[in-house]
Amino acid sequence: MFSFTTVGIVLFLESFATLIRAHAPGTHPIYPQVIAAALALPVLWIRWRTWKSDAHTKRSAIVKEAAQVTPSSPEKKTIVGFFHPYCNAGGGGEVVLWTAVAYMQRTEPNVLCVVYTGDTDATKEQIMAKAKSRFDIDLDPSALFFVWLKSRNMVDATTWPRFTLLGQSVGSVILAMEALDLLIPDIFIDSMGYAFTFPLVALTSRFFRPISIGGYVHYPTISTNMLQRVKDRKAGHTNTGDVTGSRWKSKVKLVYYHIFAFLYSFSLLQADKLVVNSSWTKNHVDSLLETARNRRNRFLRSRSPPSSHGVQVVYPACNMDKLRVFPTEKRERIILSVAQFRPEKEHAVQIRALKLLLDAQPNLLSGVDHSVRLVLIGGCRTEEDEKRVEDLKGLVNQLGVQNNVEFVVNAPYPTLLDWLSKSSVGISTMVDEHFGINVVEYMASGLIPLVNASGGPFKDIVVPYAVQPTSEPQPTGFHANSPEEYATVLENIFIQTPEEDLSAMRERARKSALERFGSNEFEQGWSEFWNVLKDRSKSGMESKKDR
Structure with a gap:
């Protein structure tokens, strides 16, 4: 790599200059640097020309491999x-x-x-x-x-x-x-x-x-929300308890965040x-x-x-061709979570919400027609993600809801489609989720979306929708912030809301998703x-x- 090689050359020549200085006491202090610079310039120039030639060769190789134009005309x-x-x-x-x-x-x-x-x-x-x-x-x-x-x-x-x-x-x-x-x-x-x-x-x-x-x-x-959380000393996956519990650590982190935001914003300007x-x-x-x-x-x-x-x-x-045909009626009592197993997805909130729901409604614990299940589907990118899944399984066992929770890791697309076709509720608990394509999939598949009251799902996706131009916009899903609020909404969906109202909401949610978030x-x-x-x-x- 040119940059790494350049650094190596500079370090070598600086060492060479130091060696000259050590063996020639009494010489002018700038003299060794002059020698080093004189040696460095032609070496760097040759290396630069070689790198440019190599870069051109690599570009030509890509074009040649494509086998669509002659190797001599890569600029086409x-x-x-x-x-x-x-x-x-x-x-x-x-x-x-x-x-x-x-x-x-x-x-x-x-x-x-x-x-x-x-x-x-x-x-x-x-x-x-x-x-x-x-x-x-x-x-x-x-x-x-x-x-x-x-x-x-x-x-x-x-x-x-x-x-x-x-x-x-x-x-x-x-x-x-x-x-x-x-x-x-x-x-x-x-x-x-x-x-x-x-x-x-x-x-x-x-x-x-x-x-x-x-x-x-x-x-x-980095966002203003992150800065505000540090300033208010609110805990989260980007602001751990050891920081929120210390005033001076919070101040230091706030300064760090402001400096980072400064650098990040100037980087964005280069686009x-x-x-x-x-x-x-x-x-x-x-x-x-x-x-x-x-x-x-x-x-x-x-x-x-x-x-x-x-x-x-x-x-x-969101390719919704296979999702839009799923029937909206006769859904199983499944709460579906589709999200990669990363810390910001807050899967633990979903598990705790399920525990609160089952404590409030014990009849949902078991039984073919009445039991509620939480199914977590997601991908694991790293060993850290895999460890996170094991930690979540430990939380499930600790709360005693292992019979009502299922993990599906790195599922192929047909498996995801199967769960989307039969689940009743789609849940998302990430705070300040940027968009939430999983929420769009929920809505297009006929699930009732239950999302965090922040970010894209709150502002762009799960918003009121008017089926007819002359009708009043109606809700397309629910929002919540805490495990307690999620549990309350789930109880409302499974116990209190009439099925015809849920069916109407499913249809509104599907039409809203198809109209606004398609591939076209x-x-x-x-x-x-x-x-x-x-x-x-x-x-x-x-x-x-x-x-």
């Missing part, structure tokens, strides 16, 4: 690099990735999609097969390539037990250095939320070839175009960008207007996003030719 193809280190995770972020790739393969014949991934334990064929089995998305192997990254542990939370946000962000830059050393694209799209890669890509764009930068933001790495998955995310990203622009303007003593390409909401695509809506928004990046890339190449 546009290489789009998707930075997605966990492309095989099977979550909502991967829905966006593969839907976007499939759409571009259908509509952009001169584009080669390259995914930068750390899933080195899977093959290209296995990743494509999972996209098909989990999301029912077909991909063209001839126009899809993978760049395998070995440093993915640098963005793993377990690598950074302290200062996790900063550590993962620095790690993403290191991972992006590896990615760009292996292949430099024409257009770089971060589809996982690693905005700290943008300055590095922008720097590479200046010295190698113009690179248009785009980002699909699922969740702001040519940003799209987000919900109005909740847009509000936070807009706030960060406005703050960054104001600070930049004060520093430069100028006023730069916001980009003409503002932050755009593009709801994630996503593709229209993605097309606008893509056109901005494509025009930016084209103008960048023309400017380079003019120079």
Whole structure:
């Protein structure tokens, strides 16, 4: 890698200068550095030229492998690099990735999609097969390539037990250095939320070839909500009890968060175009960008207007063709949770809510027609996720609800469809969930959604809907905040609400989801996003030719 090699050369020459100084006492203190610099410049220049040549060769190899143009004319193809280190995770972020790739393969014949991934334990064929089995998305192997990254542990939370946000962000830059050393694209799209890669890509764009930068933001790495929780000393998965219990630790963390927000917002400014998955995310990203622009303007003593390409909401695509046909009547008393087993999903809240429900309504404990079950379906990306599942199973046993809880880990798509077709309630407990594609799947499948009263599910998805233009909007689901509130709503659904009212709500929820969150809506928004990046890339190449 050029950057690592450069660092090594500089360190070697600095050691060489120190050696000269040690063996030549009385020489001018600058003299060794002059010698080191004289030696360094030609070495760095040669290394730089070699790296540029290697980078061009790697680009040509990708085009040659595609077997669609001659190896001598690689510029006829546009290489789009998707930075997605966990492309095989099977979550909502991967829905966006593969839907976007499939759409571009259908509509952009001169584009080669390259995914930068750390899933080195899977093959290209296995990743494509999972996209098909989990999301029912077909991909063209001839126009899809993978760049395998070995440093993915640098963005793993377990690598950074302290200062996790900063550590993962620095790690993403290191991972992006590896990615760009292996292949430099024409257009770089971060589809996982690693905005700290943008300055590095922008720097590479200046010295190698113009690179248009785009980002699909699922969740702001830091938000005003996170800052407020630390300020108020409220506990959560990003603000542990040992911090909330200490005034000075809270103050230190608040300063740390403000510094991080400052760096994050300036990284976002490097993108040519940003799209987000919900109005909740847009509000936070807009706030960060406005703050960054104001600070930049004060520093430069100028006023730069916001980009003409503002932050755009593009709801994630949800393929609902197989979900919309499920009958809404005769549902089993199953509370379905579809979410990856990560800490922010707050699965423990669901288990505790079930315990409170069963304590209040013992008749729901057992019996073929009356028992209520909580089924947790989710993917495990890491060993930490697997340990989390075991901890949740321990909580289930501790609360004595093991006969009413079932875990389904890394389920294939047909298994997920089966559970969606027969469950009654779909639950989501994440606080400040950015969007919640699982909630859309609940609604399209005919489940009653029960979600946290925050974030995208609260503001964008489970909102009142009017079946007819002239009718009043009616509820499409329920909201809650605590285990007690979730339990109360579940009791209301299973015990108190008439079945005809629930059926009407299911129909409203389904129609709302089908109307607002289909693949066509996503593709229209993605097309606008893509056109901005494509025009930016084209103008960048023309400017380079003019120079």
